[in-house]
Amino acid sequence: MRIAIAGFMQETNSFVPFTTTVKTFEEQYFHRGDELLTAFGSARLEITAALDVLKQAGATPVPLLATMAMASGTVERKSFDTIMGEIEQRLKAAQANDAPVDGVFLALHGAMIVEDQPDAESEIVRRVRAQLKPGTPIAVSLDLHGHITAAMIQPDVAYIGYREFPHIDMYETGYRAASLLLDWIAGKVKPVMALSKRHMVFSPDSARTGTPPLSDIVAEGRAMEARGEVLHVSLFPVQPWIDTPDLGFAALVCAGSKEAAQAAADKLAKMAWDRRAEFEPEVTPLDEIIRIGLSSPGLTAASDAGDAPSGGGAGDSTAVLAALLHAGADRADRITICTIVDAAAAAEAAKAGVGKTVTLKVGHKRSGLGEPLTVTGKVKVISDGTYVLEGPGGNGMVGEMGLTVVLGIGAIRLNLRSIAHFEWDLGIHKSLGLDPARAALVFVRSPAHFRASYAPIAARIFLADTPGPTCLNMRRIPWTKVTRPIYPLDLVND
Ligand SMILES: [Zn+2]
Structure with a gap:
């Protein structure tokens, strides 16, 4: 079994007046091909977890490219295409002579914005899918501050987000996503994704997974998993410094049926919405x-x-x-x-x-x-x-x-x-x-x-x-593109 692996992560801040280029990515890390297998050493990251899962299962990794930039400005289109083009080309080369890969593991952030593309992750996934034999599964790990959109929900793609903020579980997230991918290929599961969103934003400091109100919603998600109602619950309180339509809190659920996934996602998003006032940070003049x-x-x-x-x-x-x-x-x-x-x-x-x-x-x-x-x-x-x-x-x-x-x-x-x-x-x-x-x-x-x-x-x-x-x-963030009404800018009632 051959699994392609790639990482392309950046968290955009729309209000920084400089763009992110290939150089910004190179400043953090940029590994190509076989470099991926050793470049991260024993660091507990998504990709090292995926490599461990494949090794334990006797599967063969097909390393494409892994890069990451520090949180920075909107990504330049030309740079995005340079990196994406290299991922496509490497994936194509790996499948030459009628040797399709069996699955793809992607480590993404979720809040990347390109100059002309407010939803970079949906494009990354679409372009990867275009290189694959129809029906080939893709498992994606995401940061909990990701901006999740309906366009990201595509056939044969499953997403799993971090469970913790502050982030301490990149490895565990990668492990879950890679394990799901192998179970999927083996026919043990057939994951279906459902998304439920509410247009509300708050500072990351007031949306920590270990403190209420978010901890209570996290606990309900874990309980749904424990009861076997769903496979994986991911909550995305999103980071607020991106200027993009449909910005808001997302509950993204992976389950065995669309009905179960949607019911769980809707319930969790409503829980967050009902407690929206509790997410307001205590700031002092x-x-x-x-x-x-x-x-x-x-x-x-x-x-x-x-x-x-x-x-x-x-x-x-x-x-x-x-x-x-x-x-x-x-x-x-x-x-x-x-x-x-x-x-x-x-x-x-x-x-x-x-x-x-x-x-x-x-x-x-x-x-x-x-x-x-x-x-x-x-x-x-x-x-x-x-x-x-x-x-x-x-x-x-x-x-x-x-x-x-x-x-x-x-x-x-x-x-x-x-x-x-x-x-x-x-x-x-x-x-x-x-x-x-x-x-x-x-x-x-x-x-x-x-x-x-x-x-x-x-x-x-x-x-x-x-x-x-x-x-x-x-109330001070100068958004121009977010979908209104949005809490807490607009007084929004149910
Ligand atoms: Zn984050």
Whole structure:
């Protein structure tokens, strides 16, 4: 038995003003042909799981291509076709001389948008199917933040999504999808998919699988599986930063009959809809957080969630710094730490040297989403930006900020870094001689993950209602294409 394997994953953020190209994919990973068999080592990913399932069953993997990009802007059509074309060509070559594959395993994200295609995954699946003998099954693993559409429901295609957010089950998801594929080929199951959607969106931070309301809906899905009513339940609360029609919560069910799958999907989607108000995040106005932080003992840690690199943001918004200066945080008796990604400003400050006072225009150079802010401060630290992550996630790994300067603007410590990357780890500041635990306020460009690092040292934690391409406040997102009405923008009743 021969199973073709491919991975093509990207999570689009429609509000980032740069497109995603082949190069963006290459920056994360891009493996071709047999490279796939060893490139991931023992990493617990969808593709390594599929390879394990095939090995255990004595099936032969036909590795095509696997690539992934960080969350980033809309995918350029030409780049999409380059990658998709290579998958098609490799699949065609693998089946030359009348040697069709028996099935296909695909690792996709679900929220990829191409310039002229608001639903990239439906096109990927359609183009793969076009290369196959009719009736050849395709099993697809998806991220729980995927945007699931009716066009994705196609003959001979089954989907299984992650069950966990934060994501810890890529391997388990790949394992389930690959196992389903083999059972399907063996004739043990004949999966049918059904989708039920509700037009509502919320920030990922308020749609975690381990906390209500989502945990209750997840539990009902697991119960349906345990009772044998359906094969697999996947819930997709979707990520909200894509501007596309039909955006919303999806329940996607795989069962032995269309009736059973549709009944289960409808029930789960209604459960989510009925509890929609509970998904609203608790965000706090920026000014209020600064006031509390400067006047309260201990550390106040706040998420500047509007411009988080983990969600595709450039990390160069000046909203927090401007509000800090407005509130007089530079004249406070305790320090405040914040960051801005600005390679040019970091280089200019580094050129002046430690101890020198400089006047710089900082921010919005990469994103172009606002005007730079002019600030005057003293160059405190110059670093190559290498730091060691303290954990709890990624403990011991080395992170890179590129050339980094700490600018002292009175009591404000502005970390001017060159590279946008994850920001939640305390090692970022400690590598620069700053101790977040002793600060009055620290702003972190991370929507959720920062809690793990900051909860042990912070007296209080807030989610700031800041603007930007990853903002938590759904009412601030500048959608133009989403299908209206949508909750919570429009007051929607049943
Ligand atoms: Zn996700």
